[in-house]
Amino acid sequence: MTPGFPGFAPEFPGVTLDRLQAWLPTIGRAAVVLVAVVVALVAVSRLLRWKAPRVHWYVFGFPLLRLRMRRSWRHLCLNAQLTGTDRPTTGQLGPLLVKGQPIMPVLPLLRRIRPRSFGATAVILLHPGQVPEPFVNAAEAMAHAWGVHAVRVDARLRGRVRLTILTADPLISEETEPATWQTGPSPEPAAVTSHPLDAIEATTPSAVPMDLAAKVGQREDGQRWVIDLVTFPHWLIAGATQSGKSTLINAAVAQWATRPVALVGIDCKGGMELAPHAPRLSALATDRAEAADILAALVAETQRRMGLCRQHGARNIWQLPPLVRPVPVVVIVDELAELYLVASRADKDEALRATTNLLRLAQLGAALGVHVIVAGQRVGSDFGPGVTALRAQLAGRICLRVNDEETVKMTLGDLYPDAVDAAQQIDPAVKGIAVTTADEAGWIRARSVYLSPEESAAVIAATAHLAPVLPGLTPPTA
Ligand SMILES: Nc1ncnc2c1ncn2[C@@H]1O[C@H](COP(=O)(O)OP(=O)(O)OP(=O)(O)O)[C@@H](O)[C@H]1O
Structure with missing residues (x-):
């Protein structure tokens, strides 16, 4: 019998010291190969991660x-x-009814x-x-x-x-998006998407709304961030000062400006934010009295469109014959609080007139091609009962970094309660990040493109001639 290795003999019959010595070079070579493979894998992994x-x-x-x-x-x-659990959590034990964890x-x-x-x-x-x-x-x-x-x-x-x-936050990157799509597609109104209203009653192939989608940034799932007025006709944008509100609005305006769309500005902070867009605007209000007048004229225009639709048996402006079809109107309200704040009796009447007309536009406008984008640093129930009625009409929501919990809850809490935490965690150091409505995903984080004031001004100058004249409104003097 071959002398065995004492410790091994019982557990590994046949393993002897001689054999073990004979295997040693093979074991050594296998170990070297294994280590080499691991080192190579780590090196390839690091290289790939980098390159x-x-x-x-x-x-x-x-x-x-x-x-x-x-x-x-x-x-x-x-x-x-x-x-x-696949068993009931309650059962009978003798005369007792018992309940417990599975x-x-x-x-x-x-x-x-x-x-x-x-x-x-x-x-x-x-x-x-x-x-x-x-x-x-x-x-x-x-x-x-x-x-x-x-x-x-x-x-x-x-x-x-x-x-x-x-796996990582794709929105925190030094890279900026290429300028080719920041400033929007060609101004041809040919690009079309399906309209929810057409699902109810479509008449002719021309009854398809114009492309009203503005690509304003990148979503965290890698897709483009789009503010689409066909899918969501009205939007609420909340963002503290320096959160990136104006940059976002500029990016959207730069896209709509290239199409046959009327843009109307309501900026009761003296027109500081929206004045740079003046050459492309069909009207601009710089205080609340002007805002009340412009909004009243837009309500009258909405009623005129209603009559037109009634006359042609159409359910929305896209079903009207192309020759009589009015242009879509996008009303941008910067700093909502300025419309609601009241300090005197005179203020109260003016505020009521402005906010009631804004609410009417939001209620009636969707099918009539009148869209409302409302922005503000804060949105609170203290604005008055009208603000929750207005919010109910604004199905598209965007919450940039804000300073108070109530604004986050007002902006997102009613539709996406689970988005409130994500909005509260927006890093103040990274500008332009928001939690936004996303058609198929419910809500998602996204970051707007950075459009410099010069780029924005260039688009406005190049498209100023496209500004339509709306009944009852005077274009601002640039
Ligand atoms: N997406 C972005 N990427 C990089 N920088 C951005 C982005 N959005 C905004 N910024 C920068 O953040 C700063 C504030 O942006 P912006 O003026 O749009 O904020 P705001 O919310 O409108 O502030 P305010 O209410 O004070 O006007 C600007 O310096 C701007 O350059």
């Missing part, structure tokens, strides 16, 4: 994230109370983890009896467990929730 971050993400980052998600799923569900909780299924350029997406299948709310509340816990920047939970589908996993 081609996207390839690095697909080759290394995403498989590691998926592994982390799968491994932590059980603990995450247990700790964040995301589990369901000993064998059932995990919701984490499925379809797919790589995306911004991170990943996944779907969670809910068990019967589960609701999406705990998953929405657990978004922060998921982000921590998986070591990612943020997890967005979309709970609008039945029986499942969709996760958007962002």
Whole structure:
């Protein structure tokens, strides 16, 4: 019998000292190869991360994230109370009815983890009896467990929730967007999108609204940030001073200015913000008395459009024959509070007239091609009951950094309660970041493009001749 290695003999029969000595070079070579492979992988990973971050993400980052998600799923569900049960939580024990926590909780299924350029997406299948709310509340816990920047939970589908996993904050980057799309597409009104009103009753192919989408920045999921007046006819923009409100409005105006659209400015801070757009505006109010007059004239114009639609049996201006169809009007109100503030009896009447007409425009305007963009540093219930009625009409919401919780809640809380936290966490050091309405995603973070005052002025100068004249309104003297 071959002399055995005493310690090994019982556990590894056949492994002898001689054999072990014979294997040593092979084991050594295998170890060297293994170390070389690991070193090479680390080097390739670092190089890719530096030179081609996207390839690095697909080759290394995403498989590691998926592994982390799968491994932590059980603990995450247990700790964040995301589990369901396949047994009733109440039962009978002798004469007693007992209620308790399930000993064998059932995990919701984490499925379809797919790589995306911004991170990943996944779907969670809910068990019967589960609701999406705990998953929405657990978004922060998921982000921590998986070591990612943020997890967005979309709970609008039945029986499942969709996760958007962002590995890093794509909005914090030194790079600026190329100027080609900052200043808008060509002024041809040919580009069209479907209009929600046409789904109700479409008449002729020409009854399609003009493209009223302004590309104003980048969303955190990598898509363009678009303010589309066809999808959401009216918008509320809240942002503290120096948060990037004017820059955002400039970016939108630069896009609408290139199309046959009438732009009207209401800037009761003496026209300081909107005056640079004056050459392209069809009217500009610089105080509340002027604002009340302009808004009254626009209500009259809205009523005229109503009559026109009635006469032609149309449900919106896009169904009118092209020859009689009026141009869309975008009314930009900068500093909403200035319309509502009241210091005297005379102020009260003027404020009431201005704000009532603004509300009427928001109520009636959508189908008649009159759109309202309302901006302010603060939006509060102390403005009066009219402000919540106005807010109810403004389906598009944008919340830049603001200074008080009430403004965040007023801007987002009624439609997207789970967006309130995200808006409160906007970093004051990074300008132009906002939480915004996003058609298919509910809400999303986004950052506006930076359009310098010179670039903005150049677009206004180049498009000044396109400013339509509206009935009852006088264009501002530039
Ligand atoms: N998207 C952006 N990227 C980079 N810088 C930006 C962006 N948006 C705004 N800024 C910068 O932030 C500063 C404030 O922007 P802006 O004037 O638009 O803010 P605001 O909210 O209108 O302030 P105010 O109410 O005081 O006029 C400006 O210096 C501007 O250059």
